[in-house]
Amino acid sequence: MSATRTPPRAARRERLVGRLATLGPGLGYLTVFMLVPLALVLGYTLFHRGRFGGIVYEASADNYTRVADGLYLGVIWTSVKIAGITTLLALLLGYPTAYLIAQLPRAWRTVALVLVVLPFWTNFLIRTYAWIILLNSEGIINRALTGLGIIQRPLELLYTQGAVVGGLLYAYLPLMVLPLYSAIERLDPQLREASANLGARPARTFWSVTLPLTLPGALTGCVFVFVPSLGNFVIPELLGGGRTVMVGNLIRDQFLKARDWPFGSTLALIVIALLVLLLMAQAWAARRLTDGTDRA
Amino acid sequence: MTEPLVRIEAVSRRFGEIRALEQVSLEIRQGEFFALLGPSGCGKTTLLRILAGFEHPDSGSVTLDDADLLAVPPHRRPVNLMFQSYALFPHMNVAKNIAYGLEREHLPKAEIRERVDAVLATIGLTGLARRRPNQLSGGQRQRVALARAIVKRPRLLLLDEPLSALDKKVRAEMQLELKRLQHEVGITFVVVTHDQEEAMSLADRVAVLSEGRVRQIDAPVPLYERPADLFVADFIGANNLVTGMVGADGLQVPGVGVLPCPVPAAAVGRAATLAVRPERVRLGTEGGLAGVVRDVTFFGGTTRVAVDVTGLDRPLLATVAGATAVALGDKTRVDWSASDAMLLGND
Numbered sequence: 001m002s003a004t005r006t007p008p009r010a011a012r013r014e015r016l017v018g019r020l021a022t023l024g025p026g027l028g029y030l031t032v033f034m035l036v037p038l039a040l041v042l043g044y045t046l047f048h049r050g051r052f053g054g055i056v057y058e059a060s061a062d063n064y065t066r067v068a069d070g071l072y073l074g075v076i077w078t079s080v081k082i083a084g085i086t087t088l089l090a091l092l093l094g095y096p097t098a099y100l101i102a103q104l105p106r107a108w109r110t111v112a113l114v115l116v117v118l119p120f121w122t123n124f125l126i127r128t129y130a131w132i133i134l135l136n137s138e139g140i141i142n143r144a145l146t147g148l149g150i151i152q153r154p155l156e157l158l159y160t161q162g163a164v165v166g167g168l169l170y171a172y173l174p175l176m177v178l179p180l181y182s183a184i185e186r187l188d189p190q191l192r193e194a195s196a197n198l199g200a201r202p203a204r205t206f207w208s209v210t211l212p213l214t215l216p217g218a219l220t221g222c223v224f225v226f227v228p229s230l231g232n233f234v235i236p237e238l239l240g241g242g243r244t245v246m247v248g249n250l251i252r253d254q255f256l257k258a259r260d261w262p263f264g265s266t267l268a269l270i271v272i273a274l275l276v277l278l279l280m281a282q283a284w285a286a287r288r289l290t291d292g293t294d295r296a
Numbered sequence: 297m298t299e300p301l302v303r304i305e306a307v308s309r310r311f312g313e314i315r316a317l318e319q320v321s322l323e324i325r326q327g328e329f330f331a332l333l334g335p336s337g338c339g340k341t342t343l344l345r346i347l348a349g350f351e352h353p354d355s356g357s358v359t360l361d362d363a364d365l366l367a368v369p370p371h372r373r374p375v376n377l378m379f380q381s382y383a384l385f386p387h388m389n390v391a392k393n394i395a396y397g398l399e400r401e402h403l404p405k406a407e408i409r410e411r412v413d414a415v416l417a418t419i420g421l422t423g424l425a426r427r428r429p430n431q432l433s434g435g436q437r438q439r440v441a442l443a444r445a446i447v448k449r450p451r452l453l454l455l456d457e458p459l460s461a462l463d464k465k466v467r468a469e470m471q472l473e474l475k476r477l478q479h480e481v482g483i484t485f486v487v488v489t490h491d492q493e494e495a496m497s498l499a500d501r502v503a504v505l506s507e508g509r510v511r512q513i514d515a516p517v518p519l520y521e522r523p524a525d526l527f528v529a530d531f532i533g534a535n536n537l538v539t540g541m542v543g544a545d546g547l548q549v550p551g552v553g554v555l556p557c558p559v560p561a562a563a564v565g566r567a568a569t570l571a572v573r574p575e576r577v578r579l580g581t582e583g584g585l586a587g588v589v590r591d592v593t594f595f596g597g598t599t600r601v602a603v604d605v606t607g608l609d610r611p612l613l614a615t616v617a618g619a620t621a622v623a624l625g626d627k628t629r630v631d632w633s634a635s636d637a638m639l640l641g642n643d
Contacts, residue, residue: 193350194383196370198448199400208396212387289387 038272044265053259063266072250076270079247082161082236083229086168087176090225091218093169094176101177102184113181116174124171128238131167132158135239159241167235175224183217184210216286223282227275247271301326301484302347302365302452307356308508309342316342317353318508324452329478329485331499333492335531339508340488344454347486348377360451371400376450380457382441384429390440391416391425397448415447418477435466442474446481455487459494471497492532496520504528526640529571536577536612538570542639551607552585556634568639574600576636577614579622584631587612589622603630 046059066072101112119127134140135157142154157163187210195205233248240246247267254264302324309317316339324330332340345351346358349370358365365373376397384393391412398408416422419439429437438458445453458474459467475498478485489495495502496516504511504519504527512524523529530537540549542563547555547570557570578584579601587603590611599620602611612630622628 188381188383190379190381190383191385193348193370194377194379194385195396196350197348197375197377198397198444199371200396201371204400209385213385 041265041269041272044262045269047262049258049260049262055261063263066263067266067270072267075245075250076247076274078244079230080274082165082168082244082246083226086165086172086229087222087226089165089169090173090176091222094173094180094221095218098177098180098184101181109185113178116177119170120174125234127171128167128235131163131170131239135163135166158239159243161240161244163239164236164244164246167239168229168232171232171235172225172228175228176221179217179220179224180214183214183220187213212289215289219282219286219289223279226278230275231271299326300324301360302486303357303359303362304343305357307343307346307353307358309339309346309351309353315339315508317346320356320505320508320510322503322510322513324484324486325501327482327484328500329475329487329498331495331502332486332488332505333495333502333531334490334505336490337507338505340490340505341456343505344377344456344486344488347452347454348375349373374451375454376445376448376452377454378441378445378456378458380460382429382437382461384437384440384444386429389426389428390421390432393429393440394444394447397444401448411447415443418480419443419473434462435470438462438470442477446477446483449481450483453483453485455485457489458487460489460491474498496532504531506531522638523571523640526569526571526642529569529638529640534574534613534615536570536572536574537610538608539567539642540570542566542568546634547639549607552605555585555637556632557637557639558634559639563639563641567642569642570637571640572632572637574613574615576632577612578631579603579614579616579620579628580631582629584629585612587628587630589624589626589628592620592622592624594619603628605630 044055045063046061047055047057048060048062050056097116101109101116104112132139136142137154137156137158139158141157142151145151146154191209191213192205195209196202200208230246231248233246233252236244236246236249242249251264251267251271254260254267258264300323304323305321307317307320308315318339320339320343332343334340342351346353347365349365349368352366360374365375385396388396394412394415395408398411403411412425413422416425419442421436421439421443424432424436429440432440438461442455442458455474459470462470471494474485474487487495487498496519499516501513501515502519503513506527512519512528514522514524519528520533523532526537529535538547538549538552538555540547540552540555542548542559542565543554544559544564545554546557546559547568549555555570557572575598585605587605589601590604591602593600593602598615598617601614601616601620601622603614604611614630
């Protein structure tokens with residue numbers, strides 16, 4: 001017996017080697033491209049910029065007191081607000097879209113989903129420039145409206161917060177629709193039948209059964225939209241015309257224009273911390289919604 | 297008690313080329329335990345979904361208490377369904393699942409709590425009111441599904457394959473409990489099942505369906521003893537079926553001989569099938585047909601013996617009480633009384 005069986009220590013070593021072989025590449029990648037840069041960012045926040053750029057390695061908490069300045073907090077707040085409005089609008093638009101797609105006959109669902117992701121096949125910058133052509137004071141929308149005599153002077157559509165929200169919404173709506181669709185499609189249709197059978201009108205069934213059971217999907221969609229919206233700097237630059245500065249623009253400018261890496265790192269770290277908090281809240285809420293115990 | 301509660305008349309439903317229901321007519325009486333029995337694809341589930349309001353027939357009528365049921369939307373019907381998969385709401389605990397239907401009636405909170413507590417006591421799950429469905433065993437989930445349906449005090453309770461997801465022991469328990477409950481609450485039960493034992497043991501009356509048509513509606517005993525056609529004879533219980541030509545003194549089977557059975561004068565000269573139940577078949581040393589024992593299966597109380605008879609393509613089955621003296625390979629003779637057999641037309 002003992003001859004055919006591997007001794008325990010060798011077995012354990014074999015298992016460890018096996019685990020390293022499968023986890024190793026992923027762990028290595030994360031270490032080199034995430035943990036090390038993150039540690040660098042964290043390290044930089046403690047130093048300050050030299051007179052000609054570069055970094056002076058004298059530890060202080062100056063960067064953090066500087067962030068507490070109303071100007072920077074204001075930018076962070078504006079960013080959170082814009083990303084939040086974008087996320088809310090994406091949810092309000094994305095839920096009915098995902099719901100209707102899930103009701104389509106099976107073959108048409110695939111077509112609809114392909115249409116939803118189709119814009120991703122075109123370059124992101126080109127799509128954003130297309131919005132400039134649409135919203136511009138000499139753009140298609142304004143010319144159509146003046147041509148029809150609905151307005152006398154062109155509306156100021158471009159270079160507003162609304163344009164930024166619209167651009168972000170346009171860019172990230174599919175990221176809301178896809179997880180929502182998968183949650184709605186997975187929902188057992190018999191649960192809705194059971195609700196009707198127990199006397200619930202369709203609207204009641206939606207509020208009491210469909211919506212609560214698809215909330216985890218909605219939360220995932222919200223994170224998928226909020227996270228890239230918060231950090232985006234291309235759309236505020238192109239559609240906001242530099243008038244709407246979001247925290248992404250601020251960070252980029254610190255690194256590339258002001259050459260103040262330590263302060264840029266500090267801002268980046270704060271955004272990362274915000275997002276980590278958000279992800280934790282989402283994970284907690286999702287667990288709360290789906291786990292078996294009832295704490296109410 | 298014998299008032300018809302539900303009248304189903306000439307109901308047909310097609311899905312593309314498939315005829316799920318074809319001119320189905322039947323009545324379900326007030327207070328009875330009715331079973332819709334048939335193999336999968338016979339249309340029984342479609343009929344159940346029509347009663348619940350999830351399907352609509354192409355033609356025909358359904359009334360409940362003499363009022364048109366088809367005109368009523370599903371959420372207004374006094375009909376509750378226990379789903380085969382139970383369809384419990386996973387995000388609500390047991391008490392909330394059960395209260396859901398009562399809340400839709402806008403009853404006072406105190407009354408809802410009272411009725412939920414009462415039904416929990418009836419099904420024996422009082423301690424589990426705050427559990428979520430995924431913390432329950434299969435049998436417990438089934439009880440919750442049942443409680444959720446009966447707490448509404450419907451005129452008609454539909455049960456879709458109620459015992460199919462349970463293991464054998466829990467099944468027997470639930471079977472008894474369903475019957476007890478039905479007596480206790482006095483609601484009319486309609487159970488859909490493909491399991492003939494389940495239908496026979498639970499129901500007062502059984503409708504046998506096949507390919508969208510009603511084959512026979514009867515109480516379990518007549519259904520077993522006097523099947524209306526070949527399908528029912530074969531589907532309900534074990535049966536020996538032999539095809540031949542009807543002669544003056546029995547069924548003539550080429551290469552075998554004349555098999556004893558009652559012969560109606562009108563049937564003489566036609567092709568027919570003889571049906572005789574295994575427990576009516578005798579094994580002995582004289583009379584009847586000669587054969588060789590092919591298989592002996594001991595069930596405890598009874599033994600089933602399969603006998604190969606020259607000229608028949610299927611062995612004849614005989615059920616004898618207790619253990620038997622015959623063994624594999626023994627020569628034996630197979631016989632039965634003419635009055636225990638019956639003739640069925642070949643349609």
